[in-house]
Amino acid sequence: MRDQDNNHNSEVGGQNGKRGRSIRTICRNPQSTIRIPYNVYLSVLMVMLILLPPLVGNYWTQVLGDIGIYVMLGIGLNIVVGFAGLLDLGYVAFYAIGAYGYALLASPHFGIHIPFWLMLPACVALAAGGGALLGIPVLRMRGDYLAIVTLGFGEIIRILLNNMDHVTNGPRGLLRIDPPAIGDFIINSPFRWYYMILAGIILSTFLADRLNNSRIGRAWIAMREDQDAAAVMGINILKYKLLAFAIGASFAGIGGAIFAARQGSIFPENFSLMVSINVLCLIIIGGMGSIPGVILGAVILIGLPEVLRGVQQYRMLAFGALLVIMMIYRPTGFIPSARRKMEFKE
């Protein structure tokens, strides 16, 4: 069973469609024909992404940065929802924890100015801790009940931020948050942020991909498919659920710290339920459990409203219509993970 899984995973490299599979069955050697084009595609894509900002200018680079932050959030939530199958509607809480964690210790609010690079691991740890904290009480819950509790958790964090005036300055928010710096080089323009976020995405994609194909990832998938069967097969449900929550949350912690430093000021209203819903939507649009899907989903969900600015007040209507059409014609999402696609066909 496990061997089959492994084989399957190595096949899921990047190709899709029937042609790839038929070539595969003929040559039986994954290294020969398919791998090299995949790598070439990836490098071409990388070079394109790196050369993009000067071509599109500051405004679109800013939008790309917004998309990038959502990609990071999507990759994180994808671990919880896509891999481990735990429906989390309060994901924004960890984003807020990361953002406020950084903002409180790197702004004139308390007069503390800890460098960004020191705070980044701290924010990750804070968010992961928050994730584990949420994980403990919801260990026994499944499905709808889990969704409701996580929804509540997200709101609790936002309301706490709004009401703890002495610590968080309440609805007035935290202003003049320090931008990160490498030596004397301060990251404060959309271009610089773009490259930083891109580096973050590459790192998170890599981590999430490795996790998915690891022992932990397989345990999550087993848990998602049938928790009881997985427990019988010797998977420690408690451990892997907590791991999913904590690891998923840590991505949001990075995203939050970047968001706070990039925007320069944050308010509790930036962390509303809509952020959780948006992140969940982009996973569903892109294709549950698939990392390229998350990236495409973020481009569509966050980028499209900006593209549609031309049609002014009808843009939300156009956007909604596009989503509905998409869900009718591609119910598995744009780039579904190979495993999910198979499930859907069954």
Next chain:
Amino acid sequence: MVKRINIFVLSIAFCVVLIPFSSSANEWGTITIPAGKPIKIGLGAMLTGDYASLGIDIKYGTEMAVQKKGSILGHTVVLQAEDDGCAGPSSVAIAEKLCNDPLVVGLVGYMCSGGSKPASDIHNKYKVVMISPSSTALELTARGIPIFFRTCWNDKIQARRAASFVYSRKWTRIAVLHDKSDYGQSLGEDFAEHIRAKGGKILAIEGITRGDKDFTPVLTKIKPLKPQLIYFGGMAAEGSLVVRQMKRVGLRKTHFMSDDGCYTEKDFIQAGGKAANGCYVTYAKQPDPAWVKKFEAKYGPKQTFSPQAYDAANILMMAVEKVAEKRPNGSLVIGKKALRDAVADTKHNGITGEIAFDTYGDRTGSVVVIYKVVEEDGKRFFKQMIF
């Protein structure tokens, strides 16, 4: 796998190499409008969503000013309105968009303080002037950003004016409610501070939640303290409910006072019903009636901030006219620093009254007026108080 890792390392290396090449100039510089191109006035307001009616009102006010002006030194003036949704990230994106547009000379906006705060940092980076018709948060001017101005008041001015009125009525036992928003809370707390400074007694400061419908628990809590006045910092949706529920819990003799958020005919007077009678609100001086007539003929009933937006657009266009230099080839050159200084030196008799700015970008002079809801001949409306 080794190959894949190599590519990641390679791309990260690429990033590191490329970063130093992408730098941005930080000088004030000039704006050049080539011959035959229009001058753009930017606008950032919420055009879709919860408070869209306020944002569209602002857009109409600005549009009217721009259309009336028509052209400056042979260049047509056009309005570029953008929907910022009143939220940080989208305001910042719009700020980047408009500041990088070579034809945009300045901007009217942003509508909400939550959008203006992060966006003003971007405007300050590019040194593009912004004049907000409706962002009242104190921090916007208090932190000394040179390119920010507003044609409304800041929270402190409004709170001080309300407090002096309350003091003149000899009401000293006061309870403060606010809606836990940036706007409502700042206002409520500033008001309380002014009352204390004048020797009044603040019995309670309580926060409520936007969107709630039942405020009787907090009102019941306030009732035994016997306040003479309840001051509410927030919007009409909650304000009208507070007024109705005050009567229900038995706070019949207690006066009610609120801010410009409650200065709306429909959401406060009509929604509040009979309970709204006798309530006080603070708002700007009534704009020029001739202007209101023209506005309403074109766009329908005026909401709240269109007069301030109209004035803001006019101030911006007047400053452009003053500093723009026409070159022989027909292009216009506008120095950003000169434009900012021209706006700062504004002495303009606008439809909302005399407009001049102090060194922080706040409007000087007393522009906040007290209104009382009265019923005359079966019609209820806001009546200006002489104070």
